[in-house]
Amino acid sequence: MRAIKRGERGPAVTEIRSILVALGLLQIPADPAEADDFTVVVERAVRAFQQDRGLSVDGEVGAETWRALDAARWTLGARTLYFSVSDPLRGDDVRQLQERLLEMGYDVGRTDGVYGPRTARGLSAFQREMGLPPDGTCGPQTLQVLRRLGRKVVGGSPLKLREEVTIRQTGPSLVGRQIIVDPGHGGSDPGVVVPDGPLRWTESDLAYDLATRLEGRLAAAGMRVHLTRGPLPIEAPSDLDRAQLANDLAADLLISLHIDGHQNPDADGVATYHYGTSNGVTSTMGERLAGLVQREIVARTGLRNCHTHAKTWELLRYTRMPAVRVDVGYLTSPKDRAQLIDPMFRERVVEAIVAAVQRMYYPVEIDVKTGTIDVSALRLALPS
Known part of the structure; x- marks a missing residue:
């Protein structure tokens, strides 16, 4: 669905307003004529909802925000819950x-x-x-x-224990493990686009280049690697499709690659995201992988550290394995862009991610310091 935003009117806006009112984020309008109007007040309520739910805060109701609003209608006890194979209940x-x-x-x-x-x-x-x-x-x-x-x-301690035990039982070797590498956007959605003289840099192209480089490095380390999309300009899969692919393949990890953008050209740096909610429920191993990826990239590239963050994005929420999304710099930042368009810099980013993936499986007692793993060898060895 296209995003619904400020200035629009209609039944969809009326529905959005009614949900926000029920959630206590919006007052019933004094003027009935405003009931189908997406006003500044509605935009603020949408932003508050997105912030609370760990979504991208843009004040617009796109497909993911709408699904989150639709899920928020339901409270436990409002309906009978049951398992349906063809159309699982969500809410x-x-x-x-x-x-x-x-x-x-x-x-x-x-x-x-x-x-x-x-x-x-x-x-x-x-x-x-x-x-x-x-x-x-x-x-x-x-x-x-x-x-x-x-x-x-x-809290989430039982889930934490199960995730940690699962990782420990599989051992430190990468050989035979299955990983999904997800280059963001694609098809008719180029993501962030920045003209640069006669050139035109797009997030989707740079993310795909990073993904193919990462695919080669991880495959050389013995992993089975799957990309969620190819380079051709066909319709890109949705985040739900990407998550479903990872689940269908029973992957061990998922790493999604993006490049950020902002209207402020001074915004720069790298950030990594994992699944987590505002009430403290988190994917423990996703959070660990995010921290490792973030620290390795910062150490090996010098990008500004924008830290790790918990999000409920569908790609992170619906995957059944540790999953992270990495926003590698800002294409809109002249400083970051000068590095991102350099193939050697992208190689350092890939080396950092490979090192993080290897450290993910090291037991605590044999883990190594950030930035010290040599990933130049085709197959990674355990530290001595």
Whole structure:
């Protein structure tokens, strides 16, 4: 869907306003004529919603923001929750159920707001222990028992432990592991575009160049690498499609490559994002990978450190493996652009990411200092 933004009117705006009112982010307009008007006040409410939900804060209702608004309609108990193979239920009520089960020690995977098979199995296990029919359906009876019970665990500790154990059990070698490398944008969406004399630099082209370089390095280290798109100007997959590809391939990691842009040419630096919510639920291993990637890139390139951040972007939320998005510099910054268009600089970025991927699998006792792994060899060896 195209983005709905300030100045537009119509039924879609009325629907957006009604959800924002229900969430307490917007007042009912005093003038009924404003009910379908996307005003400055509505834009501020949308920005507040996006900020709270860990989305990109632009004040516009694009496809991802709309899906988040639609999910926010639901609270736990407003409808019966069940597992549907063809069209899984999505919503804040599903996320609330997942968080509740996770806090009680049941394995529902990531709290992504999607009622998938893992959530159904977790609920069935809870029902079985409570003497309820283990049908994986959250109706009035199951909800009543859930509300009676107190929390056994606070926060996302059970998920953290499961993720850490999974990583440790697989060992430090990269050989045979499967990784998804995702060059952002593509097709009719070039991302950030900056004219530079007779040249025209685009985010999609530079991200694809980084992705192919990274593909070669990781393949040489023994990993099985898949790109989410090719270089041809065909329609690029959506973030949902990219996440689904990673899940279908049962990948071990996903790394998404982007280049940022801003109206302020002084904005510069690298930032890395992982899945996380405003209430502290996070992908522990995604957060660890983000930190490693961020520190290695800063150490090896000298880009300004814009740190790591938790986001609920669909690419990070719906993937079932540690996933990060790296925004490698600002194409709109003359300083960053001068480096990004240099192939040797892009090689250093790739070396940093390869080093981070290797360190991801090192046990703490044999990890090495940032910027010290030599990735020039075709196959990475354990540190002595």
